[in-house]
Amino acid sequence: MNPSRRNFLKKSAIAASAISSLSVVPENVWSSEFAPSDKVNVALIGCRNMGFGILRHHLDTGMVNCLALCDVDKNILNERAQTVKNDYGQESQLYSDYRKLLERIDIDAVIIGTPDHWHCLIMVEAAQAGKDVYVEKPMANTIGECNIMVKAAKRYNRVVQVGQQQRDNKVFKDVMGLIKSGEIGTLRKVNIWANFNYGLGSTPKPDSPVPEGVDYDFWLGPAPKRPFNENRFHGSWRHFWDYGGGLMSDWGVHLLDMGIWAKDLTEGPETVITYAENLSRKTMHRDSFDTMNVIFPKKDYVINWDMTAGIQQGPFDSSYGVQFIGEKATIVADRYKYHLSPEWDGAKDAPKAEEVSYTKGHESHRQHVDNFLECIKTREKTSCPPEVGRAAALHAHIPNIAARVGQPVLEWDDEQSRFTNCEKANELITPEYRKPWKLPEV
Structure with a gap:
């Protein structure tokens, strides 16, 4: 390797990031005001912990409308709805059954933050309903379910991001x-x-x-x-x-x-x-x-x-x-x-x-969300398909x-x-x- 490139790596490691085949969408790309028609309409299924954190990262971009929240625990559901209203000024319709939520044609993408044993069923039905999907890791609770989800993403031509956010982490890139x-x-x-x-x-x-x-x-x-x-x-x-x-x-x-x-x-x-x-x-x-x-x-x-x-x-x-x-x-x-x-x-x-x-x-949850939203727009593969x-x-x-x-x-x-x-x-x-x-x- 030539000395100038080696020195560049030593000082900043920026060149090492550039070598990676994946790119991180800068956070400021989504920081401007967007017209309502340009925003992505999302829904969250499974609201208690990681799912709600991922929803927050979506909302922080300024280019997302949260149309719906779904959870089997009404206490969590009501609490999260109030937080979305207080912190982001958005009213979300509440559901206890994700199937009713998926019937809505105005929802572009869903975030799946449920326990692992639900990932496959919800992801496949969301894809069948024409929704793009951000699904938490591990992708599913069994090997067979993982296989089904790979097939579903291909058959229904959906953008799917699996929540392995280290794929968009600067350190690991x-x-x-x-x-x-x-x-x-x-x-x-x-x-x-x-x-x-x-x-x-x-x-x-x-x-x-x-x-x-x-x-x-x-x-x-x-x-x-x-x-x-x-x-x-x-x-x-x-x-x-x-x-x-x-x-x-x-x-x-x-x-x-x-x-x-x-x-x-x-x-x-x-x-x-x-x-x-x-x-x-x-x-x-x-x-x-x-x-x-x-x-x-x-x-x-x-x-x-x-x-x-x-x-x-x-x-x-x-x-x-x-x-x-x-x-x-x-x-x-x-x-x-x-x-x-x-x-x-x-x-x-x-x-x-x-x-x-x-x-x-x-942590790189936000960058992983940025990549997902960019791919919704471009229809390209996500960083973790x-x-x-x-x-x-x-x-x-x-x-x-x-x-x-x-x-x-x-x-x-x-x-x-x-x-x-x-x-x-x-x-x-x-x-x-x-x-x-x-x-x-x-």
């Missing part, structure tokens, strides 16, 4: 630029770790009456019928297989996505080697595992996943992160910073690469399946979408929906 331009040499290994207290699950609680204002049967939807338990509801549902995949499909899907983005992979892993166990001494209410190590052998590199729920410490004094190891240098990154550390060339008595650091990163969301989800779901069926090594045929060495694992590819709900057909 810079990192991908450095890797793909050869700054670290041949990539050999990606080490990923995630250690969070909440991954342990919840303290056991007895079943209890359904809270007032909550349509719990609708909340369960296609999931199995179960008595109400606070631990399976708001905030902690993801620790149960019926609705989520624990820490693995929460943080794992984000971080593993960086490992496969480094080589632009869009398929599931051929081989997965998994160790998973509950090693914490605490008695917790959960289905998922608190300790996992997973190896993903790739064609010319390897991805390692290391997860310990219940602690907040990790390598490089960070509870989570990604380490990209190349022949010439290693990059360590999280959402806010990265550092490229060169290897030493003894023969030349010099570093094999130029050291690069960046420490002014930030369904095939990318599927690949990341499979890298999380397959280790979970391996742990659930007690098969440490699973072999996956991505073209046939099945395991070749474990029929018991194949039984967990596609869920059986509880009647009257039906798995979508595309």
Whole structure:
């Protein structure tokens, strides 16, 4: 690499961002006043947590009308409607049944912020109704549902953004630029770790009456019928297989996505080697595992996943992160910073690469929303289209399946979408929906 370009990278890392094939729409693009006819009419389905945060990012652009809100919890629904009115001066029609909302022809796009087990059904029906979709990650709660969603986006020609916002994060865009331009040499290994207290699950609680204002049967939807338990509801549902995949499909899907983005992979892993166990001494209410190590052998590199729920410490004094190891240098990154550390060339008595650091990163939900809205206008692919969301989800779901069926090594045929060495694992590819709900057909 010529000295001038190397110096440019060292000083600002802007060139590394430019190398990336994806572009971030500047925030000021959407900061001006827009005529009502130019605005995108959106609706939010699932209003409590992340979904409402994503709606806020849409509204902050100034080019969105929030026509409708939908939730099975009237308490959350009314509270969010009041917030939209107070903070953005917009009145939204309220729904408890998303199907009624999708009947409206004036809604251009929907945001799906529900628990994972609802993503597929709502996304497919929204696409059939002609709506573009922003769906939170993981794209779906099972492999079979992910496959259906990829087909739906193609068949109905919809713009779909999966909420893996790190695809629009400056830190990781810079990192991908450095890797793909050869700054670290041949990539050999990606080490990923995630250690969070909440991954342990919840303290056991007895079943209890359904809270007032909550349509719990609708909340369960296609999931199995179960008595109400606070631990399976708001905030902690993801620790149960019926609705989520624990820490693995929460943080794992984000971080593993960086490992496969480094080589632009869009398929599931051929081989997965998994160790998973509950090693914490605490008695917790959960289905998922608190300790996992997973190896993903790739064609010319390897991805390692290391997860310990219940602690907040990790390598490089960070509870989570990604380490990209190349022949010439290693990059360590999280959402806010990265550092490229060169290897030493003894023969030349010099570093094999130029050291690069960046420490002014930030969360990128807004940039991910900007990309979605831009693609609604241009009809181009989003930064995280369904095939990318599927690949990341499979890298999380397959280790979970391996742990659930007690098969440490699973072999996956991505073209046939099945395991070749474990029929018991194949039984967990596609869920059986509880009647009257039906798995979508595309």
